[in-house]
């Protein structure tokens with residue numbers, strides 16, 4: 344068979360590129376910034392990491408563990424030495440999510456954890472807007488992101504200048520901005536929201552302002568899905584998540600036909616016709632809770648691939664059908680660039696103070712809205728509503 348480079352296992356992304364010789368993982372191919380000889384599978388590494396393997400045994404074959412364990416051990420040591428924490432989003436690969444993430448969850452959960460930690464350094468296991476949110480909430484901490492190229496199609500669909508123009512055009516109507524946006528967009532917004540609390544935030548700000556209309560951006564599909572759940576009139580922007588926008592209603596029908604009895608869970612960034620075909624729609628946390636609480640025999644999560652992997656690890660008795668879509672931005676974060684980022688303390692995320700203060704208010708006003716988590720579930724049976732897209 345000879346040598347080959349792999350970073351997939353049974354069709355799943357495993358995070359790191361490995362050199363496999365005649366079926367055996369010989370030497371991990373490393374980032375040039377990680378010198379040879381530093382990360383070896385020594386007795387010390389083995390003793391310190393053996394207990395971790397069970398958590399990822401469904402995703403990392405035993406013969407590959409010696410390629411993962413040294414860097415996992417090195418990152419966990421660096422975290423202690425530097426008083427650092429890693430915030431790992433649900434879309435991180437299982438090696439990052441389970442083996443080095445100190446806090447794991449959705450955007451809202453990670454933002455709240457960022458406000459509580461007493462670490463000196465936060466390493467964001469996620470994309471750039473998430474790291475900016477951590478910096479907005481924790482100005483005195485160093486916030487590092489392992490890859491400055493970890494962007495987001497939603498965040499790049501709109502700028503702070505766009506928000507200023509929208510506010511001129513629609514005076515007196517509150518602007519609710521999804522957290523999947525840059526700091527300058529948050530700074531110009533009246534309040535932020537996540538997919539967990541979007542309906543509650545829209546209703547709360549409209550009650551505060553005494554209006555029945557809201558501008559919700561940048562995700563057109565999230566805005567349309569929220570509009571169905573509330574009597575508030577919603578004006579949307581034309582941004583889309585390149586991962587969730589790819590699912591179609593026909594995909595869902597085909598999956599049901601191929602997997603009779605399967606339970607379909609969708610993320611509200613999916614198109615409304617996909618939500619209408621689902622059994623349940625909610626944020627990544629709501630989907631994860633649904634699987635844990637209901638233990639369906641088999642389930643499909645219409646979201647990013649690693650989410651299914653991570654929820655599957657916590658629910659070994661549930662069968663996961665995996666018609667997922669990869670987020671190329673999330674997949675730019677790897678064990679290797681987390682290691683070099685923390686070791687060298689590079690890729691610090693900074694937000695100008697005047698912008699940060701304004702964005703802080705929009706994020707904290709969101710965090711301070713208390714809501715019933717059930718309000719964050721989207722009823723798929725509700726009819727679609729007309730939503731103006733600007």
Ligand code: SF4
Nearest residue numbers: 495496584585586670
């Ligand atoms: S999954 Fe979608 S919303 Fe999330 S980072 Fe990727 S492109 Fe952005």
